Amino acid sequence: xxxxxxxxxxxxxxxxxxxxxxxxxxxxxxxxxxxxxxxxxxxxxxxxxxxxxxxxxxxxxxxxxxxxxxxxxxxxxxxxxxxxxxxxxxxxxxxxxxxxxxxxxxxxxxxxxxxxxxxxxxxxxxxxxxxxxxxxxxxxxxxxxxxxxxxxxxxxxxxxxxxxxxxxxxxxxxxxxxxxxxxxxxxxxxxxxxxxxxxxxxxxxxxxxxxxxxxxxxxxxxxxxxxxxxxxxxxxxxxxxxxxxx
Amino acid sequence: xxxxxxxxxxxxxxxxxxxxxxxxxxxxxxxxxxxxxxxxxxxxxxxxxxxxxxxxxxxxxxxxxxxxxxxxxxxxxxxxxxxxxxxxxxxxxxxxxxxxxxxxxxxxxxxxxxxxxxxxxxxxxxxxxxxxxxxxxxxxxxxxxxxxxxxxxxxxxxxxxxxxxxxxxxxxxxxxxxxxxxxxxxxxxxxxxxxxxxxxxxxxxxxxxxxxxxxxxxxxxxxxxxxxxxxxxxxxxxxxxxxxxxxxxxxxxxxxxxxxxxxxxxx
Numbered sequence: 001x002x003x004x005x006x007x008x009x010x011x012x013x014x015x016x017x018x019x020x021x022x023x024x025x026x027x028x029x030x031x032x033x034x035x036x037x038x039x040x041x042x043x044x045x046x047x048x049x050x051x052x053x054x055x056x057x058x059x060x061x062x063x064x065x066x067x068x069x070x071x072x073x074x075x076x077x078x079x080x081x082x083x084x085x086x087x088x089x090x091x092x093x094x095x096x097x098x099x100x101x102x103x104x105x106x107x108x109x110x111x112x113x114x115x116x117x118x119x120x121x122x123x124x125x126x127x128x129x130x131x132x133x134x135x136x137x138x139x140x141x142x143x144x145x146x147x148x149x150x151x152x153x154x155x156x157x158x159x160x161x162x163x164x165x166x167x168x169x170x171x172x173x174x175x176x177x178x179x180x181x182x183x184x185x186x187x188x189x190x191x192x193x194x195x196x197x198x199x200x201x202x203x204x205x206x207x208x209x210x211x212x213x214x215x216x217x218x219x220x221x222x223x224x225x226x227x228x229x230x231x232x233x234x235x236x237x238x239x240x241x242x243x244x245x246x
Numbered sequence: 247x248x249x250x251x252x253x254x255x256x257x258x259x260x261x262x263x264x265x266x267x268x269x270x271x272x273x274x275x276x277x278x279x280x281x282x283x284x285x286x287x288x289x290x291x292x293x294x295x296x297x298x299x300x301x302x303x304x305x306x307x308x309x310x311x312x313x314x315x316x317x318x319x320x321x322x323x324x325x326x327x328x329x330x331x332x333x334x335x336x337x338x339x340x341x342x343x344x345x346x347x348x349x350x351x352x353x354x355x356x357x358x359x360x361x362x363x364x365x366x367x368x369x370x371x372x373x374x375x376x377x378x379x380x381x382x383x384x385x386x387x388x389x390x391x392x393x394x395x396x397x398x399x400x401x402x403x404x405x406x407x408x409x410x411x412x413x414x415x416x417x418x419x420x421x422x423x424x425x426x427x428x429x430x431x432x433x434x435x436x437x438x439x440x441x442x443x444x445x446x447x448x449x450x451x452x453x454x455x456x457x458x459x460x461x462x463x464x465x466x467x468x469x470x471x472x473x474x475x476x477x478x479x480x481x482x483x484x485x486x487x488x489x490x491x492x493x494x495x496x497x498x499x500x501x502x503x504x505x506x507x508x509x510x511x512x513x
Contacts, residue, residue: 020332020349027348027355035358038365050449053456061290118290118461120445122353124282125291126461205449239354245446246361 043243048174052204055116060187061127064119066194068213069158069166069234077157077214085198090182092139094219095149100142104184104198110134110142113181117204119211122240131202133183137176139218145172149220153227154201157214160234168201168212169224169232169242179204182215207244209235252416252503256377260370261498267367268479270359272472273347276340277356283327283340285469289460297466300340302328309336364440371433386416389426393419403508411510418510424478432475439468 027035080087085104092100102110114132140152152175156166174180183202184190191197196213203210210233221227229237236242253261284299286292299314300322311327313320323329329336332343332350343349347359378384396419402408404420411418417425441447442455442464458464486494489508497503 019344023347023349027352027359035355035362038358038362041365042361046444046446046450048446048449050452052445052449053452059290118445120443120448120461121282122357124278124443124465126289128290205445207445235354239352239358241357246441246444 039241039243042241042246046243046245048177048205048245050205052117052179055118055128057116057130059128060116060130062187064129064186064195065125065127067121067123067208068196069160071193072157072159072214081193081197088198090139090199090215091217092143092220093217094153094221095146096220097144097146098142100139102139102142107134107139107182107184107199110138112184113178114185115179115181115202115204117179117202119204119208121208122235122244130185130187131181131183132185132188133181133199133202135178136170136180136182136201137178139182140172140175140220143218143220145220148222151221151224151232153219153221153224153232154212154215155217155219156212157216164234165228166212166214166234167228168210168234169221169227170201170203170210174203174206177203177205205245209233209240210244248505250503250505251501252497253501254378254381254383255501256374256381257383258498258501260374263370264367267363267370268475270347270363271367272476273345274356274359274363275468275472277346277348277351278353278360279469280340280346280351281353281356285466286462287459287466288462289455291462295462298469300327302338309338311338364437367433368437371429387422387425387429389422393422397423400510411508413510418508424481428475428478432471432478436468436471436475439464439471443468 089101089103090107092102111134112132113135114130116128116130118126118128120126136152149172151169151171153169154167156168159165170180180201180203183196183200184198186192186195191200196215199215200213201211201215212233219227224230224232224242228234231237232242233240282291283301284291285297286295287297288295296314297316300312301314302309302311304310309323309328310321311323311325311329313322313326324336325342326340327338329339329342330344331337331339332346332348339351346356348355375384378387393414396412396414399408399412400414400419403411414422438454439458441451442458443461448455448461455461455464458467490504490506493504493506
């Protein structure tokens with residue numbers, strides 16, 4: 001082996017061996033704040049503008065992928081499901097003038113919107129489904145957020161292995177978007193248990209993890225810090241961006 | 247020996263920033279890819295239009311990794327499909343941990359790296375173009391019809407059929423064509439195909455994603471452009487080494503370059 005090749009091979013070997021710890025230090029060390037800062041820039045530049053594309057019925061995926069924490073299986077959820085969710089009430093509270101407890105019948109009576117949109121998962125895959133439900137703006141108008149309300153927090157019925165509950169949040173601009181709906185139906189049928197029955201959020205202008213399933217309560221808050229891990233959502237608490245438009 | 251000032255400071259800075267940004271973008275991009283290790287030529291995910299996939303399965307001799315290109319399955323255990331998991335063992339992974347950033351499976355941090363360095367590439371690309379245009383050095387780079395005419399003779403020179411390279415300026419005709427493709431075609435297309443994957447961009451600029459054939463197709467283009475860019479990088483590296491490594495490196499660090507026999511001097 002000539003000297004140049006030997007030096008090059010040795011350097012590559014040291015580089016590869018050192019790489020794992022270098023990558024770890026760069027990701028979790030002092031540079032982390034810089035890594036996290038891009039999100040603010042993306043949110044400021046991209047924001048929430050325009051409408052997600054709506055598709056034709058022929059584009060619909062009739063087998064819709066299930067990709068979430070485990071479907072709730074506790075007694076409370078199961079008995080509510082067996083009863084056709086007649087006892088379900090969606091709570092809307094927090095910084096509102098008129099807290100609400102809405103039944104499924106009341107939600108449907110508020111006026112629904114049907115949209116065939118593409119669901120874009122953060123993992124990279126996409127599927128198309130037809131969601132029907134009440135625009136979130138309609139529900140918020142019923143509850144009348146107070147002036148200091150800045151975010152809607154969606155408290156959900158599902159939890160992970162350690163018992164941590166799923167939750168998500170949107171700012172009021174995202175909440176007011178006409179395609180942001182509290183979905184009740186998927187592909188013409190009431191949501192089944194795996195797809196978030198009886199009520200899930202559907203926001204096609206953001207990545208899939210924002211569209212929380214099994215929504216039980218919407219809390220209007222002034223700040224996200226005091227809730228959960230403080231980052232505005234279950235996945236956000238594990239390092240994913242709160243702004244999921246990109 | 248004739249020494250010339252070959253690379254303006256904007257070009258040298260941009261060169262090294264781009265080299266770093268592309269390294270980070272490729273490694274973090276592979277980390278992101280691993281979360282859905284397949285590419286479809288369609289808008290929504292569609293296994294019937296799958297062009298590339300990685301998977302793994304148990305076999306009698308242990309776990310095996312596979313790469314599936316246009317339906318043709320090739321066993322790639324230890325390298326692709328079933329590879330280094332970043333914890334000293336192997337697992338089901340399209341690309342091995344030593345190639346990805348971060349190493350172990352971590353989509354959230356892979357995205358953080360990727361989106362930060364996408365900004366680094368974009369800002370340095372715009373800054374370079376403005377600085378080079380203001381300084382006048384952009385003229386040395388931008389392709390002209392005569393460069394295309396000289397590409398054939400230059401190729402013959404590289405192939406040692408021709409004894410002398412054709413007359414050319416700072417960059418030879420083949421270099422110019424290559425750099426033009428990278429800077430004016432690959433970079434903007436990489437940025438656009440990346441942006442087309444985002445639901446927020448798709449709503450704000452609804453013309454973009456359909457133009458690329460849909461979201462999954464945009465992901466396929468984005469990956470393909472990365473492969474082409476790596477192909478460029480390999481060629482670039484081979485030529486940097488074979489045409490006077492130290493002279494080339496010095497000129498890309500200090501700007502000063504010793505003209506050699508490969509450099510056809512002329513307008």
